[in-house]
Amino acid sequence: MTVAVSAPNTSQQGQRRHEKYDRLITTAQSLPKLKVAVAHPCDAASMGAVFEAVELGLIEPILVGPPDKIRAAAAALNRDMPPVRIVEATHSHAAADKAVELVKAGEAEALMKGSLHTDELMGAIVRREGGLRTARRISHCFVMDVPGHETALIITDAAVNIAPTLEDKVHIVQNAIDLARALRVDPVRVAILSAMETVNPKVPSTIEAAALCKMADRGQITGGILDGPLALDNAIDLGAAAIKKIQSPVAGQANVLVVPDLEAGNMLAKSLTFLADADAAGIVLGARVPVILTSRADSTITRLASCAVASLVADAQRRQLALPEI
CATH class of the missing domain: 3.40.50.10950 (Rossmann fold)
Structure with a gap:
């Protein structure tokens, strides 16, 4: 850790x-x-x-x-x-x-x-x-106030788990969903981020994103709506999602962003902080x-x-x- x-x-x-x-x-x-x-x-x-x-x-x-x-x-x-x-x-x-x-x-x-x-x-x-x-994997969530973005964004995990496995990500996603629900977010829309929005066997994060979404379909992750893989633009921008013709209840309006690993998450959070003047409240869960x-x-x-x-x-x-x- x-x-x-x-x-x-x-x-x-x-x-x-x-x-x-x-x-x-x-x-x-x-x-x-x-x-x-x-x-x-x-x-x-x-x-x-x-x-x-x-x-x-x-x-x-x-x-x-x-x-x-x-x-x-x-x-x-x-x-x-x-x-x-x-x-x-x-x-x-x-x-x-x-x-x-x-x-x-x-x-x-x-x-x-x-x-x-x-x-x-x-x-x-x-x-x-x-x-x-507890039985949960411990993970960190940033609750970010980004100027110009209508809702707060939960970003996880950008601080604790370096290279989480698929099993770890189940806990990371569930922790984030539980946090969003505690913050009175409804519905909780979870985007599993990657560099692209299609499943590519050469990009492991896309495979894991697809698996997490199917696990949610089977009730192994509860309380939120999952979609992925999604690139950052079509996760948070409806226009970008429309251009890519992505039909999804999450695309363009995600309020939880699950990153592939700590490096990606840390760079995302710091980019928002230092380039977009965002604030980053933090909490450790699990x-x-x-x-x-x-x-x-x-x-x-x-x-x-x-x-x-x-x-x-x-x-x-x-x-x-x-x-x-x-």
């Missing part, structure tokens, strides 16, 4: 509205506050994210780490520490372990990355003994609880949107049976 999460481009963020993220945040504010174990929030950026989410009523945080460092991080922001619970952990590895323990004890419904390495937190989550693994991965360079709206996404996922999990542990 690897995690390759990039910070969004903040150069023009003050110049445009974020209606898609605003709607997510407003919906999350109507839900119970999300109980979040924040692992090692020992710098100003991670504490700032906590302050912002608390002020909007999105989360009820439990701060896990060295208390002196946590208070120093709050002081660096020239703000008083909010009345929150602090659980002592001597270092970042211990903070990751303690945060996971809080989830297993039922005291937290989500995890949030502080100022520790992502691999430290993910290592505590995925370990077989004492972790938060564990017992959603995991919020924030970056020191994330904008305020992106950090808040990530918290809102986690809140909506946790709310959906409250209303259904939890995934079985392994």
Whole structure:
């Protein structure tokens, strides 16, 4: 497993509205506050994210780490520490372990990355003994607010699974569908991306796309409408789909984009971020609880949107049976 999460481009963020993220945040504010174990929030950026989410009523945080460092991080922001619970952990590895323990004890419904390495937190989550693994493959989703595009786009997996197998992709697709449904997307239209829209035996991603669509037909993937292979243009643009004479309930109007591998997904997400001024809220799924991965360079709206996404996922999990542990 690897995690390759990039910070969004903040150069023009003050110049445009974020209606898609605003709607997510407003919906999350109507839900119970999300109980979040924040692992090692020992710098100003991670504490700032906590302050912002608390002020909007999105989360009820439990701060896990060295208390002196946590208070120093709050002081660096020239703000008083909010009345929150602090659980002592001597270092970042211990903070990751303690945060996971809080989830297993039922005291937290989500995890949030502080100022520790992502691999430290993910290592505590995925370990077989004492972790938060389920029968699902863990995967990452970007929920992207792209200017000029009517709806938010979910892109997966651009951060965790390097070269997923067909079996892995079943889990990646199902995680993304479940996320979309938690975000109140209806219908969920899933495009399995490749470089072309026809099945070509020389291009493995087209074969896997066709297999995933047939698996959905057989009920092995549920909750969404799948089509693929589709190239990016005819997945999101009705005009491009019409030119290619693609008749499909997904083509031209996909709201979930499943990429062939991490390289393709990472380049797609970064292209939207740096060339189209998109924002990229991120969430890790497939564990017992959603995991919020924030970056020191994330904008305020992106950090808040990530918290809102986690809140909506946790709310959906409250209303259904939890995934079985392994």
